[in-house]
Amino acid sequence: MVSSIPVAGFVMPEINPELPPGGIYAIAVSLLVAIVVIDYLFTRPRRIKNLPAVPSRIPVWGSLSILFPQAKSSKDSPCSKFEELAQKYGDLYQVRLGTRNVVVANSYDSILRLWCYHNIRNNNSRPILHTFHGILSQSKVYTVGTTPFGDSYLRSRKYMSSRLLNESSNRKYNSTVISDEATKLIKSMLANAEYGFVEVDITRDCQYFHLAVALILTYGYEIDVCGNEEDKKLADEMIYVENYITKIRSHIQNVQDYLPWIIRPFFNLFSSKSSISKQLYVRRNKYLTKFQNFTSCNMNGPTEYVCRSLIYNYFKNGDQDKLNKDQLGSICLTMVSAGLDNTPLNFQYAMIQLSQSPHVCKTARLKLLECFDNDSIQAWDNCHVEASCPYMVAIVKETLRLFTVLPMCLPRETTRDIVLGDAVIPRGTTLFMNAWAGNHDKTRFYKPLEFIPERWLDPESGLIDCNTRHFSFGAGSRMCLGNNLAFKELYVLLCKFLLMFDISPGPNEMETLNPLELNQFPESIAIEPIELQIRYTIRDLTLSKYVEAVQ
Numbered sequence: 001m002v003s004s005i006p007v008a009g010f011v012m013p014e015i016n017p018e019l020p021p022g023g024i025y026a027i028a029v030s031l032l033v034a035i036v037v038i039d040y041l042f043t044r045p046r047r048i049k050n051l052p053a054v055p056s057r058i059p060v061w062g063s064l065s066i067l068f069p070q071a072k073s074s075k076d077s078p079c080s081k082f083e084e085l086a087q088k089y090g091d092l093y094q095v096r097l098g099t100r101n102v103v104v105a106n107s108y109d110s111i112l113r114l115w116c117y118h119n120i121r122n123n124n125s126r127p128i129l130h131t132f133h134g135i136l137s138q139s140k141v142y143t144v145g146t147t148p149f150g151d152s153y154l155r156s157r158k159y160m161s162s163r164l165l166n167e168s169s170n171r172k173y174n175s176t177v178i179s180d181e182a183t184k185l186i187k188s189m190l191a192n193a194e195y196g197f198v199e200v201d202i203t204r205d206c207q208y209f210h211l212a213v214a215l216i217l218t219y220g221y222e223i224d225v226c227g228n229e230e231d232k233k234l235a236d237e238m239i240y241v242e243n244y245i246t247k248i249r250s251h252i253q254n255v256q257d258y259l260p261w262i263i264r265p266f267f268n269l270f271s272s273k274s275s276i277s278k279q280l281y282v283r284r285n286k287y288l289t290k291f292q293n294f295t296s297c298n299m300n301g302p303t304e305y306v307c308r309s310l311i312y313n314y315f316k317n318g319d320q321d322k323l324n325k326d327q328l329g330s331i332c333l334t335m336v337s338a339g340l341d342n343t344p345l346n347f348q349y350a351m352i353q354l355s356q357s358p359h360v361c362k363t364a365r366l367k368l369l370e371c372f373d374n375d376s377i378q379a380w381d382n383c384h385v386e387a388s389c390p391y392m393v394a395i396v397k398e399t400l401r402l403f404t405v406l407p408m409c410l411p412r413e414t415t416r417d418i419v420l421g422d423a424v425i426p427r428g429t430t431l432f433m434n435a436w437a438g439n440h441d442k443t444r445f446y447k448p449l450e451f452i453p454e455r456w457l458d459p460e461s462g463l464i465d466c467n468t469r470h471f472s473f474g475a476g477s478r479m480c481l482g483n484n485l486a487f488k489e490l491y492v493l494l495c496k497f498l499l500m501f502d503i504s505p506g507p508n509e510m511e512t513l514n515p516l517e518l519n520q521f522p523e524s525i526a527i528e529p530i531e532l533q534i535r536y537t538i539r540d541l542t543l544s545k546y547v548e549a550v551q
């Protein structure tokens with residue numbers, strides 16, 4: 001309603017603050033129409049023909065509610081929500097998340113179709129995400145796993161694989177380091193054992209173990225968390241910072257990554273991520289520089305560990321033409337962050353399962369000892385050389401499958417068109433692997449939520465059945481590069497723990513063994529079980545005396 005007030009010879013219109021209800025509706029409807037039109041013209045991603053689509057009724061937003069608000073229970077975790085949608089739309093479908101059209105694979109077969117076979121080279125990039133690549137990584141040096149496809153990525157991956165992780169000579173050396181560090185971990189448990197047992201949640205000790213291995217291989221730096229208070233503080237700082245960064249960089253937690261750039265500042269206003277991440281990056285740089293300086297200072301009088309380290313050999317061999325300093329930095333970053341949570345969390349979950357499965361422990365021990373003439377000391381000293389016990393390999397595989405520490409894997413981006421039946425998934429499309437759904441696919445895994453190591457063994461030969469796989473390390477051309485190292489760490493730890501201890505439930509009551517229900521952070525990228533103590537009782541006194549005497 002407009003009235004008139006005479007001012008100095010002319011008439012000014014006055015807006016009546018009390019708009020009639022019709023006016024408010026008119027404004028609301030115009031706004032809505034504007035949003036729909038803008039969405040239609042600018043932000044709506046193009047749907048892929050002939051591929052089932054989850055209906056998207058909310059402009060700009062689409063189905064982002066799958067990732068937001070934050071999950072409170074296992075049912076709200078994104079992998080469960082995506083799996084639920086698969087019951088209606090099939091195991092492979094497209095879903096609109098903000099401005100992105102994401103293709104999600106939710107079964108064993110659909111993951112193989114999209115990540116392996118002839119598509120193996122067509123989906124080998126990572127999407128650029130605003131929170132991680134824009135805000136968190138201010139130095140623009142990413143881990144190998146988060147670097148988009150290109151020359152830099154290829155060089156880093158190749159160098160890391162050949163010089164550090166996968167060639168037979170470094171695999172042999174890595175196994176020796178793993179064995180020594182596993183022995184140190186168990187020695188510290190023996191030292192803490194009162195009345196012949198110790199009750200502990202092993203995750204933190206296992207993080208120290210993994211960190212020690214990673215620092216020796218990368219820098220030749222020997223961290224001593226048991227004997228040196230400064231080193232312990234340093235290890236705790238690294239574990240805290242790396243865990244925090246992993247949590248806030250998640251591709252399934254940051255809805256702003258999927259929204260138009262114009263809306264993002266609004267989300268950032270209510271989020272302290274930006275300022276926290278700046279502090280975390282300063283803290284991370286501090287320890288990375290410390291290790292780099294350590295190796296540089298020891299170039300002229302190197303210890304054996306320094307001599308075998310990645311950094312020492314990079315400078316000694318003059319590899320600057322193969323890899324520039326940023327790419328080397330990217331590998332170092334990967335080494336200190338990748339696996340720091342994943343490996344220990346898997347190991348703790350294996351211990352949770354074994355504490356409830358005395359028959360599995362008994363069989364495992366018998367089978368392991370059989371490989372070493374029933375001599376526990378020989379088994380202790382040599383179990384790292386080769387993964388020669390199929391039953392132990394089966395336990396590791398079953399843990400990785402059932403636990404699925406990264407239930408939504410890491411996101412991918414297609415680098416070429418992918419043809420799937422009548423559908424063409426265009427280049428540049430984001431793909432999500434629901435690894436949880438693939439690893440618990442009933443059509444492939446009998447009783448998928450039960451811990452059955454035998455499922456990995458050929459019933460006739462007793463050897464590992466190579467026709468089945470799991471997706472906990474991802475799949476295809478960007479599959480986890482550290483899978484051999486992580487596997488060996490789990491294998492050696494498992495062998496040594498089973499040789500040394502009887503593993504039984506601790507004081508905590510376990511209401512469930514379902515990893516999703518044990519998870520403290522259902523919305524997070526990784527499954528982190530609530531703290532659970534397990535009882536480790538020394539079973540072989542001769543062996544424990546032998547290990548205590550090891551220098």
Ligand code: HEM
Nearest residue numbers: 144145338339342343410473474475478479480481482486
């Ligand atoms: C149990 C422990 C671990 C698990 C479950 C795990 C899992 C994963 C997963 C799911 C991916 C994404 C794969 C894909 O997109 O298909 C990945 C990537 C990667 N992981 Fe691991 N990881 C573990 C330990 C490690 C360790 C110890 C290292 C390094 C020493 C490592 C290095 C990498 C690298 C470099 C990539 C990126 C590969 C690429 O993008 O080319 N991981 N990991």
